[in-house]
Amino acid sequence: MKILYGVQATGNGHITRARVMEPALAAAGVDVDYLFSGRDPAALFNMEPFGDFRCRRGLTFSYQPGGRIDVPGTLLGNSLWQLWREIRELDLSGYDLVISDFEPVTARAARKRGLPSLGIAHQYVFNHRLPGHHQGWGTRAAIRAFAPVDLAVGLHWHHFGQPILPPLISPPRYPVSLEADKILVYLPYEPQDELLRWFRPFSDYRFVVYCALKEGRVIENVDFRPFSRDGFEQDLASCAGVISNSGFGLSSETVQYGKKLLSKPYLGQVEQLSNAELMTRLGMATVMQQQFEPRQLADWLRLPNPEPAPYPDVAGSLARWIAGGQRETVDELARQLWDEYGEPAVAG
Structure with a gap:
C-alpha cells in the first residue's frame, strides 16, 4: 500500500501527530510520502523523520498578538488561485490512499481524482455533536469545506458517546520527574x-x-x-x-x-x-x-500535579487498521481504544 500523507503545518500539533504516525505506518508495512502546507518551509524544524517530503503553500492563517485570527492578514496571505493550481497539479498516480491531517491540497486533490481519502485530525470531531456552546452547523460546514475527506477520524479527550478516538500522541519519551520551580x-x-x-x-x-x-x-x-x-x-x-x-x-x-x-x-x-x-x-x-x-x-x-495518564497506542491501532484495509468501523476501533484507556469523567 502506498499513501500520500498531507499535513497542515500552520500549527505544530498537526506535525507532531504525523511524527507519531510515521513509525507506526512504517511498522505496519505501509509506504508513505509526506506533504506539508501552510507554513514557510524554512520555518519547519526537526523534519528528519519525513525523508524527502514535499511542501505546498496551501492555506494558512495570520494571527494578531494574543492569538486572535487576523482576518485581513489571512485573506491577503492566501491565494485561492494558487491553491486551485496546487490541487490541479498534484500528481497522485501510484497512490492507493490519501491521508489528510486537515490539509486542503491533498484532501481536495484526492476528491477531484476519485482517490480514497482518510482524515485523521482533532478538527474532525466537529463533525459530531459535542457538549458546550462553541460548535454548530457553521463549524461543521467550515471543517468539511477546508479539507474534505471520504472518511473522517476525530480525536478528543472523551468520546462523548460518538465514534471519536483518544488523543494520537507518542508515549512519554522521558521519565517523569519534578523540578518544583x-x-x-x-x-x-x-x-x-x-x-x-x-x-x-x-x-x-x-x-x-x-x-x-x-x-x-x-x-x-x-x-x-x-x-x-x-x-x-x-x-x-x-x-x-x-x-x-x-x-x-x-x-x-x-x-x-x-x-x-x-x-x-x-x-x-x-x-x-x-x-x-x-x-x-x-x-x-x-x-x-x-x-x-x-x-x-x-x-x-500552588496546585498539586495530577497523576500521569498515558493514552493507548492510537497510532499503532490506526496504522494496522489502515494497512488491513479499514475493515472495522471507526466506532468499533474507538470502542476498543476507550475500553483500554477507561471512561473519563465529565462534569456538568
Whole structure:
C-alpha cells in the first residue's frame, strides 16, 4: 500500500501527530510520502523523520498578538488561485490512499481524482455533536469545506458517546520527574515583552518559554528558548506545570505526563474555545479568561500535579487498521481504544 500523507503545518500539533504516525505506518508495512502546507518551509524544524517530503503553500492563517485570527492578514496571505493550481497539479498516480491531517491540497486533490481519502485530525470531531456552546452547523460546514475527506477520524479527550478516538500522541519519551520551580510555557503569539511582564514578579519560579528565536536568552527568571521538539519534551517531563494555549496536542501530552495545565484559549478560535470549555468539564486544566490575572497564576502555581495518564497506542491501532484495509468501523476501533484507556469523567 502506498499513501500520500498531507499535513497542515500552520500549527505544530498537526506535525507532531504525523511524527507519531510515521513509525507506526512504517511498522505496519505501509509506504508513505509526506506533504506539508501552510507554513514557510524554512520555518519547519526537526523534519528528519519525513525523508524527502514535499511542501505546498496551501492555506494558512495570520494571527494578531494574543492569538486572535487576523482576518485581513489571512485573506491577503492566501491565494485561492494558487491553491486551485496546487490541487490541479498534484500528481497522485501510484497512490492507493490519501491521508489528510486537515490539509486542503491533498484532501481536495484526492476528491477531484476519485482517490480514497482518510482524515485523521482533532478538527474532525466537529463533525459530531459535542457538549458546550462553541460548535454548530457553521463549524461543521467550515471543517468539511477546508479539507474534505471520504472518511473522517476525530480525536478528543472523551468520546462523548460518538465514534471519536483518544488523543494520537507518542508515549512519554522521558521519565517523569519534578523540578518544583520550573514552569514550561508555550504561548507563541504572545509578545515576549508581555510574557516578561507576567512572569517576572513570580521570582520563586523559573519560566521556560519556547518561542520563535534563533538563539536563546535568559532575562531574570524567564528563560526564552528556540523551538526544539526534543528539548521541549525533556522540559515537559521535568516541569512542575505547563502554561499554553488551548491546542489539542500539547494539552494531551500534558495530561499524559501528569502535569497541571493553565490554558489560555485564542480568542475568536472556535476549536480553542471548545477545547477550553471541555477541559473545564473534564477537570483537565485551569482556564484563563480574556486577560491575564496575576492572582489566577499565583493560585494555579500552588496546585498539586495530577497523576500521569498515558493514552493507548492510537497510532499503532490506526496504522494496522489502515494497512488491513479499514475493515472495522471507526466506532468499533474507538470502542476498543476507550475500553483500554477507561471512561473519563465529565462534569456538568
